Amino acid sequence: MAANGGNGPLKGIKVLDWTMWQMGPVSTAMMGDMGADVIKIEALDGDAGRAVKRAITLDTGLVADRNAYFESGNRNKRGVAINLKTGEGLDIVHKLVEKTDVFVQNFRQGVAERLGLGYDVLKELNPRIIMINVSAYGQTGSMKDQVGFDPIGQAMGGLMSLTGAPDDAPMRTAFPLIDRITSLHATIGALAALRERDISGEGQTIDVCLADTGFTTNEIPISAYLGSGHVVQREGNGKGLGGTYQTKDGWIIIAANNDAMWGRMCEAVNKPEWLEDTRFSTRADRQANNDALEDELTEWFSERNTRDAAKHLSAHSVPCAPVNTVEQAAKEPLLQEREMMMEIPDPVAGTMWVTGKSIKFGRTPMVVNPTPLIGEHTRELLSDVLGYDDEKIGSLEDSQVIKTTESTPAAAD
Numbered sequence: 001m002a003a004n005g006g007n008g009p010l011k012g013i014k015v016l017d018w019t020m021w022q023m024g025p026v027s028t029a030m031m032g033d034m035g036a037d038v039i040k041i042e043a044l045d046g047d048a049g050r051a052v053k054r055a056i057t058l059d060t061g062l063v064a065d066r067n068a069y070f071e072s073g074n075r076n077k078r079g080v081a082i083n084l085k086t087g088e089g090l091d092i093v094h095k096l097v098e099k100t101d102v103f104v105q106n107f108r109q110g111v112a113e114r115l116g117l118g119y120d121v122l123k124e125l126n127p128r129i130i131m132i133n134v135s136a137y138g139q140t141g142s143m144k145d146q147v148g149f150d151p152i153g154q155a156m157g158g159l160m161s162l163t164g165a166p167d168d169a170p171m172r173t174a175f176p177l178i179d180r181i182t183s184l185h186a187t188i189g190a191l192a193a194l195r196e197r198d199i200s201g202e203g204q205t206i207d208v209c210l211a212d213t214g215f216t217t218n219e220i221p222i223s224a225y226l227g228s229g230h231v232v233q234r235e236g237n238g239k240g241l242g243g244t245y246q247t248k249d250g251w252i253i254i255a256a257n258n259d260a261m262w263g264r265m266c267e268a269v270n271k272p273e274w275l276e277d278t279r280f281s282t283r284a285d286r287q288a289n290n291d292a293l294e295d296e297l298t299e300w301f302s303e304r305n306t307r308d309a310a311k312h313l314s315a316h317s318v319p320c321a322p323v324n325t326v327e328q329a330a331k332e333p334l335l336q337e338r339e340m341m342m343e344i345p346d347p348v349a350g351t352m353w354v355t356g357k358s359i360k361f362g363r364t365p366m367v368v369n370p371t372p373l374i375g376e377h378t379r380e381l382l383s384d385v386l387g388y389d390d391e392k393i394g395s396l397e398d399s400q401v402i403k404t405t406e407s408t409p410a411a412a413d
Contacts, residue, residue: 008035009364013194015039015102016093017077018117020047022150022176023210024106024134025073026183031102031190032076033358033366039096039381040077041084044403046374049073071371075354079372080381081403088401090116095386097125102190106134109145119205129203130193132186138209148210153178157214162221165236182213240290241265244323245301251323252306254297254313257283261318268316269300346370375403 013036017028025040032038040047052069083089094116097103103122105112112118112133119131133139136148154160154172164171189206197203215222221232237244241256256265262283266274274280279289286293301309306322313320324332335341339356346352347370357366382388382402396402 007364008033008366009361010034010036011364013037013102014100015104015190016041016096016100017104018093018112019104019106019134020049021106022073022179023182024104024186025049026180027132027134027186027190028077028104029073029075029355030183030187030358033355033368034361035364035367036102038077039100039377040074040079040372041093042079042081042374044081044083044375044400046081047074050374071352071354074371076367076369077372078377078381079375080378081375082378083401084115084117086399086401088396088399092382092386092396092402093117094121094125096381097122097129099385100126100129101194102130102132104132104134104186104190108147109135109139123203127202128197130190130197130206131203132190132206132208134182134186135207135209137211139205139207143211150176150179150210153182153210153214153217155214156211157216157218158222159214159218162218162232162234164234166234178210178213178217181217182208182210185213240286240293240297243290243294243297245297247301247304247306247309250306252301252309253321253323255319257286259283262286264316264318265313268313268318269297271296342368344368344370347373373405376405378402378404 010031013031015028015031015036015038017025017038018041019025019028028036028038028040047070049070050067052067080092082092084093103117105117113120122129122131135144136152137143137146151160151172154163154177155170157178159177160170160172163173185208186206189208193204193206224230224232237253241254241262244251244253254265256262259282262280263275266272278285279292280286304312310320310322322328329335330341338360340358341353342356343351343353352370354368354370356368359366379393382393382396383390388396393402393404397404
């Protein structure tokens with residue numbers, strides 16, 4: 001049975017996930033959230049992401065191989081551990097491909113083809129297969145053979161040059177923004193290709209990459225430069241009515257730049273005279289006189305607590321939000337109200353907090369389940385899906401072609 005056991009909109013769709021890190025697993029996790037039966041293929045010693053907490057100090061205090069980095073991208077999946085460098089291991093994957101709708105891989109250029117998992121092979125096995133290739137620089141172009149991670153997309157697309165304070169060095173985001181958006185591109189591509197297959201009856205390849213995403217995130221400044229030569233300048237946390245202000249106990253950000261919001265802001269901070277001040281008559285005037293506005297607003301916010309200021313401005317329909325720390329964000333009532341993080345049972349850790357229901361379907365809701373152990377569903381898949389008997393499964397295990405949960409040593413607390 002599928003890992004999620006739900007009735008989501010992708011129920012009945014089978015996905016083979018041969019990916020690591022973030023820019024592939026997050027995409028297939030979303031498909032699992034929506035009800036697809038996602039089978040994660042791992043090496044016998046597991047996905048490298050399982051050990052990330054030791055590499056980048058993401059020690060969550062959890063037991064065994066559980067860590068926040070890995071769990072976030074591998075929920076709602078069944079796990080199979082296979083040695084793909086063996087003929088028998090490759091044969092298992094080929095048989096799974098015959099029963100699969102979507103195959104996702106994010107290894108460097110040529111690896112899939114070298115191991116016998118290129119699109120030409122998959123298409124022969126299953127003409128309806130949709131193969132998604134997720135990479136650093138894409139399957140075409142002069143840089144296709146180069147490798148990379150999330151920061152290369154931020155750097156290539158010019159996003160880093162616009163992030164941070166004006167006088168600081170270029171700055172990347174604190175989380176893998178490009179990985180996450182590339183994963184969304186892969187998911188959207190899969191959904192569109194599945195729809196097209198309903199019409200044509202044929203599968204196809206999909207090519208998404210970090211570099212493309214980097215250019216996409218910065219498309220407005222790039223378009224402005226290509227069209228007129230205009231160079232957008234870095235603004236840090238914004239200015240004036242789009243700025244960030246320190247309060248008595250933290251920080252708050254506002255986004256009140258248009259004329260309608262300007263009137264509400266004047267009312268909220270009890271400055272009706274601003275409406276008659278020619279320095280602030282138009283949006284362009286206000287931007288030209290940001291310093292004067294900032295002086296007044298800095299004083300107003302400095303006399304108030306963050307939550308009080310946010311509540312007051314919101315009552316006047318002024319867009320604003322507290323600038324939360326991670327701890328504050330984790331305690332936001334909205335996080336639970338919207339089921340964006342959910343505590344679910346976990347076979348090793350007891351319970352686990354994972355990404356929840358990012359899309360609220362009215363009739364076919366998302367279901368969230370834990371990340372598989374290494375080889376947790378190997379026996380189940382080989383038996384129920386491929387029809388292997390216990391003797392054959394045992395022989396494959398003895399030959400180190402596969403690994404099951406039974407053969408995976410329990411990790412120490």
